[in-house]
Amino acid sequence: MTTRPPVSAPEPVTTTKNDPAGSGLQAGLKNRHLSMIAIGGVIGAGLFVGSGSGIAAAGPGILVSYALVGVLVVLVMRMLGEMAAANPTSGSFSAYADRALGRWAGFTIGWLYWFFWVVVLAVEATAGAKILAGWIPAVPQWGWALIVMVVLTATNLVSVSSYGEFEFWFAGIKVVAIAAFIVVGGLAIFGLLPGSDHPASGFSNLTAHGGFLPNGPGAILTGVLMVVFSFMGSEIVTLAAGETANPRAAVTKATNSVIWRIAVFYLGSILIVVSLLRWDDPAILKDGSYVAALSSVGIPHAAQIMNAIVLTSVLSCLNSGLYTASRMAFSLGRRNDAPAGFGRTTGRGVPQSAILASVVFGFVAVAFNYLWPDTVFQFLLNSSGAIALFVWLVICFSQLRMRKIIERESPEKLVVRMWLYPYLTWATIALITFVLGYMLTDTADGGGRDQVVLSTLVALAVVAFALVRGRLARKVRQEEIISS
Numbered sequence: 001m002t003t004r005p006p007v008s009a010p011e012p013v014t015t016t017k018n019d020p021a022g023s024g025l026q027a028g029l030k031n032r033h034l035s036m037i038a039i040g041g042v043i044g045a046g047l048f049v050g051s052g053s054g055i056a057a058a059g060p061g062i063l064v065s066y067a068l069v070g071v072l073v074v075l076v077m078r079m080l081g082e083m084a085a086a087n088p089t090s091g092s093f094s095a096y097a098d099r100a101l102g103r104w105a106g107f108t109i110g111w112l113y114w115f116f117w118v119v120v121l122a123v124e125a126t127a128g129a130k131i132l133a134g135w136i137p138a139v140p141q142w143g144w145a146l147i148v149m150v151v152l153t154a155t156n157l158v159s160v161s162s163y164g165e166f167e168f169w170f171a172g173i174k175v176v177a178i179a180a181f182i183v184v185g186g187l188a189i190f191g192l193l194p195g196s197d198h199p200a201s202g203f204s205n206l207t208a209h210g211g212f213l214p215n216g217p218g219a220i221l222t223g224v225l226m227v228v229f230s231f232m233g234s235e236i237v238t239l240a241a242g243e244t245a246n247p248r249a250a251v252t253k254a255t256n257s258v259i260w261r262i263a264v265f266y267l268g269s270i271l272i273v274v275s276l277l278r279w280d281d282p283a284i285l286k287d288g289s290y291v292a293a294l295s296s297v298g299i300p301h302a303a304q305i306m307n308a309i310v311l312t313s314v315l316s317c318l319n320s321g322l323y324t325a326s327r328m329a330f331s332l333g334r335r336n337d338a339p340a341g342f343g344r345t346t347g348r349g350v351p352q353s354a355i356l357a358s359v360v361f362g363f364v365a366v367a368f369n370y371l372w373p374d375t376v377f378q379f380l381l382n383s384s385g386a387i388a389l390f391v392w393l394v395i396c397f398s399q400l401r402m403r404k405i406i407e408r409e410s411p412e413k414l415v416v417r418m419w420l421y422p423y424l425t426w427a428t429i430a431l432i433t434f435v436l437g438y439m440l441t442d443t444a445d446g447g448g449r450d451q452v453v454l455s456t457l458v459a460l461a462v463v464a465f466a467l468v469r470g471r472l473a474r475k476v477r478q479e480e481i482i483s484s
Contacts, residue, residue, distance in 0.1 A: 024345060024349065025090055025160065025242060025243050025327075025330070025345060025349050025351070026159075026160060026243065026345075026348065026349025027243055027244055027245045028159055028160035028161040028164065028243055028349060029160055029161065029164045029240055029243045029244045030161075030164065030244075031244070031250065032168060033161075033164030033165070033167065033168050033240075033244075034164075034237060034240060034241065034244055034250045034254065035253075035254075036167060036168045036171035036172060036175075037164070037167050037168075037171065037236060037237050037240050037320070038237040038253075038254040038257065038258075038261070039171055039174075039175055039261055039265075040167060040170060040171030040174060040175075040316050040320065043171070043174045043175070043178065043265050043313065046227075046229065046230030047230050047265070047266065047269070047313075048288065048290050048306065048309065048310050048313060049127075049288065049310060050226065050227070050230055051227070051230075051270060051273070051289045051290075052284045052285050052288050052289040052292075053226055053285070054066075054223045054226040054227050055270075055273065055274060055279055055284055055289055056279070056280070056284060056285050057215065057219055057222050057223055057226060058213075058215060058219040058220055058222060058223035059209075059210065059211075059212070059213060059214040059215055059219065059274075059279040059280070060205070060206045060207070060212050060213075060214075060274045060279055061212055061213040061214075061215075061217075061219055061220050061223065062223045062227070062270060062274065062279075063267060063270060063271060063274065064220045064223075065220050065221075065222075065223030065224045065226070065227055066223075066227055066266050066267055066270055067267060068220070068224055069224055069227055069228050069231055070231070070262040070263070070266060070267065072228075072392070072428065072431055072432070073231045073234055073258070073262060074258055074259050074262065075418075075419075075424060075425075075427075075428045076235075076392045076395055076396065076428060077234055077235065077255050077258045078255060078258075078416070078418050078419060079395055079396060079398075079399035079418050079425060079428075080092070080093060080235055080238055080255070080395050080399075081238070081251055081252065081254070081255025081256075081416045082399060082402075082403070082406075082414065082416045082417055082418050083096045083395075083398065083399060083402050083406075084238040084241060084247075084251040084255070084416075085248050085251045085252050085255070085413070085414075085415050085416040086248075086402075086406050086410065086413035086414060086415070086416075087406075087413070088238075088241050088242050088247030088248055088250075088251060089242055089331070090239060090242040090243070090327045090328075090330055090331045090334075091106070091110065091239075091327075091328065091331030091332070091334075091335065092235065092238045092239045092242075092328075092331075093109065093113075093235065093238070093391065093394060093395045093398060094106045094109050094110035094113065094328060094331060094332070095331060095335070096395075096398045096399075096402055097109050097110075097394050097397075097398045098335060099398075099402065099405070100397070100398040100399075100400075100401035100402045100405065101394070101397060101398060101401065103337075103466070103470055104463060104466040104467050104470060105394065105398075106335065106337065107332070107337045107462075107466040107469075108459065108462045108463050108466050109390070109391060109394045110328055110331065110332045110337060111332065111337075111338075111462055112384075112387050112390060112391070112458070112459055112462060113324075113328050113387065113391055114325050114328045114329055114332070114358070115384055115387070115458070116232075116384045116387040116388065116391075117321045117322075117324050117325040117328075117358075118321075118325050118358055118361040118362045118365060119365055119380050119381065119384045120317065120321045120384075121149070121318060121321050121322060121325070121358075121359070121361075121362035121365065121366070122362055122365030122366045122368070122369050122377070122380075123369075123381070124314045124315075124317045124318045124321065125145040125148050125149050125318060125362070125366050126141075126145055126366065126369050126370075127310075127314050128144070128145070128148050128311055128314040128315060128318065129141045129142070129143075129144035129145035129148065131307050131310065131311045131314070132144040132148075132311070134307070141370075142366075142370055145366050145370075146366075148315070148318065149318075149359065149362060149363060149366065152166075152315070152318050152319050152322055153322065153355065153356075153359045155319065156319070156322050156323055156326065156350070156355050157350060157352060157355055157356075158348070158350070159348045159349070159350060160243050160349060160350065163319060163323050164240075166319050167316060167319055167320060167323075170312055170313075170315055170316035170319060171316060173309065173312045174309065174312060174313055174316065175265075177309045177312075178264075178265050178268075178269050181269055181272065181290065181293075181294070182264075182268050182269055182272055184294075184297065184299070185269075185272035185273075185275070185276055185293060185297065186272060188276060188296075188297040189201065189202060189203070189272070189275050189276060190202060193297055195298065196297045196298045197298060198276065198296055198297045198298065201275070201276075202275075203275050205274060205275055205276070205277065205278055205279070206274060206275060208278075209278045209279060209280060210279075210280075214279065214280075221438055224435060224438075225435070225438065225439060225442060225448055228388070228389070228435065229385070229388055231262075231266075231388075232388040233317070233320065234258060235391070235395075236320055236323075236324050237250075237251070237254040237255075238251055238254075238255075239323075239324060239327045239328070240323070240327075241254070242327075243349075248413075248415065251416070252415055252416050255416060256416070269290075270289075272293065273289045273290065273292075273293045276293045276296055276297065277289075277292055277293060277296055283295065283296075287303065288306065290306050290309075291303050291306045294306065322355065322358060322359060322362070325354075325358040325362075326351055326354040326355040326357075326358045327351070327354070329342045329351070329354035329357060329358055330342055330343055330345075330351035330354040331343075333351075333353075333354065338354075339353075341353040342354040342357065365377065365380060368380065378446060379454070381446070382446060382450045382451050382454045382455070383451075383454040383455055383457070383458045384455065384458075385450075385451030385452075385454070385455055386436065386439065386451045386452045386455035386456070387455055387459075389432055389435060389436055390455065390459060392428075392432055393429065393432050393433070396425055396428050396429045396432070397429070399418060399425055400422055400425055403418070403421060403422075436452055439451065439452045440452055440453075
């Protein structure tokens with residue numbers, strides 16, 4: 001039986017002077033970087049692009065859908081924060097699953113998470129390329145996708161601080177944009193916006209057109225399925241915290257602030273949209289919810305303004321996706337669950353091999369998106385679609401075990417505690433399981449059922465590989481012991 005390191009022993013996060021090739025990650029992220037990474041992690045391009053479909057499906061009741069998913073994310077982040085504050089590590093929940101549930105669990109969820117983000121790279125690169133090609137059509141769309149991927153790869157290869165600096169400004173633009181949207185929209189709702197002829201409707205649009213739930217209570221669950229994946233990325237901050245000077249304090253601050261971040265950026269901005277416009281306004285689906293809202297208050301060039309903001313969100317997601325995939329690959333390499341080269345860093349503390357391996361798969365996925373968008377790439381999308389929920393489930397089950405381990409080995413490190421443990425943890429597990437089950441009722445092509453089934457098959461294949469790999473490793477060790 002192999003021994004495991006105590007929970008208080010995180011992976012190395014700094015290089016040593018005696019190892020010019022680099023022995024680990026460096027603490028190159030500043031507090032301001034991590035603050036913006038934490039905020040940017042919950043503001044994806046999906047908020048700007050995908051919210052229109054949710055509003056059309058659920059009406060003003062989409063606010064309840066966002067609130068339900070927001071509560072779910074807050075609970076999951078609290079659990080993850082408890083473990084990360086006690087043991088900051090670049091592998092985050094994958095390393096905790098390894099410790100709490102077994103090597104097979106850490107291996108499986110680590111590789112699934114890596115797979116999820118490299119597919120996201122292709123999605124976001126294509127989305128960004130479409131916007132840029134619309135502005136400068138002389139460069140073909142595939143050329144823009146290539147340029148974007150190369151530039152952000154170079155950024156991540158330079159140093160972790162360059163990633164942090166890019167993300168600081170990307171996230172800053174998103175934050176300023178949403179804050180301005182809420183202020184402008186709030187003034188327009190009450191007729192206080194200078195130069196706007198929008199009627200001072202107050203919050204009457206929430207109930208005036210068929211009621212708060214015009215399509216019935218069941219539409220709330222439909223809305224949940226449409227918005228749940230736009231929240232993926234909030235956990236990035238726990239991976240990035242390992243590259244700060246004080247990871248424990250950084251994790252604590254970030255996880256404690258997740259509630260107001262979701263309340264302001266998601267619920268606040270969506271409340272503005274459904275208050276400014278009728279939920280069934282055709283412009284919400286045609287132009288996008290935020291563009292339609294800005295146009296309704298007389299903001300000129302609203303579509304181009306929003307395209308610039310969406311492009312910023314896309315670049316931010318690409319930047320963070322590449323960072324996240326590479327750090328997970330690095331952690332897997334350090335735990336001998338990936339090629340050893342993934343676990344090595346340059347003298348600047350950059351996991352170069354892990355970054356390049358991640359971006360190569362991303363480039364391949366981008367090519368699939370252009371060559372076979374409705375077959376191969378659609379399969380990649382569907383087979384990674386439910387992984388976000390699988391990750392959250394693993395975090396829940398890991399926290400149930402890790403709480404006991406931490407209390408036994410180093411109780412003083414429980415600086416962040418999950419509320420009402422273990423009852424809220426089990427309630428979160430039940431809610432995630434319910435969402436997965438409800439996805440099976442979505443039989444549309446490429447819908448929830450396809451995503452759950454294909455993602456489950458991929459997960460089972462990785463679990464089977466992990467178990468076989470573990471058995472072979474134990475057999476080799478036993479033979480070595482006998483021969484010695």
